[in-house]
Amino acid sequence: MDNRPIGVFDSGLGGLTVVRQLLRKLPGEDIVYFGDTGRVPYGTRSPETIEKYTRQDSRFLLSRDVKMIIAACGTVSSVAPHILRELPVPAMGVVDPTADAAVKASPSGRIGILGTPATIRSASFERRIREVRPEAEVHAVACPLFVPLVENGWIELDNEATVAAARRYLEPLAAKGVDTLILGCTHYPLLAPVISAVMGPDVILVDSGEACAALCAERLEQDDALNRTKRAGMCHFYVSDLPDDFTHVARMFLGRDVDGDTERVDIETLTDA
Numbered sequence: 001m002d003n004r005p006i007g008v009f010d011s012g013l014g015g016l017t018v019v020r021q022l023l024r025k026l027p028g029e030d031i032v033y034f035g036d037t038g039r040v041p042y043g044t045r046s047p048e049t050i051e052k053y054t055r056q057d058s059r060f061l062l063s064r065d066v067k068m069i070i071a072a073c074g075t076v077s078s079v080a081p082h083i084l085r086e087l088p089v090p091a092m093g094v095v096d097p098t099a100d101a102a103v104k105a106s107p108s109g110r111i112g113i114l115g116t117p118a119t120i121r122s123a124s125f126e127r128r129i130r131e132v133r134p135e136a137e138v139h140a141v142a143c144p145l146f147v148p149l150v151e152n153g154w155i156e157l158d159n160e161a162t163v164a165a166a167r168r169y170l171e172p173l174a175a176k177g178v179d180t181l182i183l184g185c186t187h188y189p190l191l192a193p194v195i196s197a198v199m200g201p202d203v204i205l206v207d208s209g210e211a212c213a214a215l216c217a218e219r220l221e222q223d224d225a226l227n228r229t230k231r232a233g234m235c236h237f238y239v240s241d242l243p244d245d246f247t248h249v250a251r252m253f254l255g256r257d258v259d260g261d262t263e264r265v266d267i268e269t270l271t272d273a
């Protein structure tokens with residue numbers, strides 16, 4: 001048994017879609033979340049910058065004495081998995097569990113991938129899909145406008161700007177006949193209704209939350225590191241800048257109120273030592 005918290009980080013609030021599933025799957029675990037809201041988005045940055053941010057975010061979580069680190073960010077998981085592998089605690093990203101879930105779900109093997117420009121450039125999801133199902137037909141599309149739309153809460157089906165962006169990105173993909181679509185960025189589950197409206201109701205959407213929470217539970221079980229104190233877990237939230245209306249936007253991601261305080265940390269100063 002290991003009662004230390006699980007550390008989760010993302011470039012912003014998208015990783016809360018993974019926390020939401022962790023809370024369902026592992027209700028007894030404490031969670032420390034860091035959202036780099038001062039430096040979001042990561043997905044349009046260079047690999048060197050994403051690597052540096054990954055080191056700093058992980059170092060911050062390690063300073064909170066976490067037993068495991070989850071990079072709840074498609075971009076970090078795609079561009080900096082080698083940094084995660086070097087950490088002194090078990091660490092995981094979202095690519096492998098999400099790609100595996102999509103391969104399992106897809107009847108025809110025609111799979112679409114949506115992600116940030118850095119994620120799509122890295123071809124991380126595509127590589128994993130081909131490892132597991134070599135004959136799969138894969139179509140990947142970068143959607144750079146989705147993250148800012150989501151961070152601003154523009155997720156409703158009647159939001160014209162969001163629907164226009166979704167049509168531009170997704171219509172070519174729908175024309176290819178994919179039956180399964182990976183939401184390869186942890187912000188995108190909030191756009192699921194809009195994405196489904198464009199792709200059609202039969203296309204299966206696979207996001208990182210559930211697959212990632214299941215793998216996390218499996219790893220903790222294997223390592224005998226589950227928190228078995230039989231009380232409800234607690235969450236602590238840290239951000240590098242307080243976005244306007246943080247509580248409201250975080251609530252959308254988490255599907256429930258953000259209890260307690262959200263602390264702001266100076267990530268550059270704290271982790272540069």
Ligand code: DGL
Pocket residue numbers: 010011012014015040041042043044072073074075076116119147184185186187
């Ligand atoms: N949630 C991050 C991801 O999954 C957001 C991307 C970004 O910061 O650009 O890729």
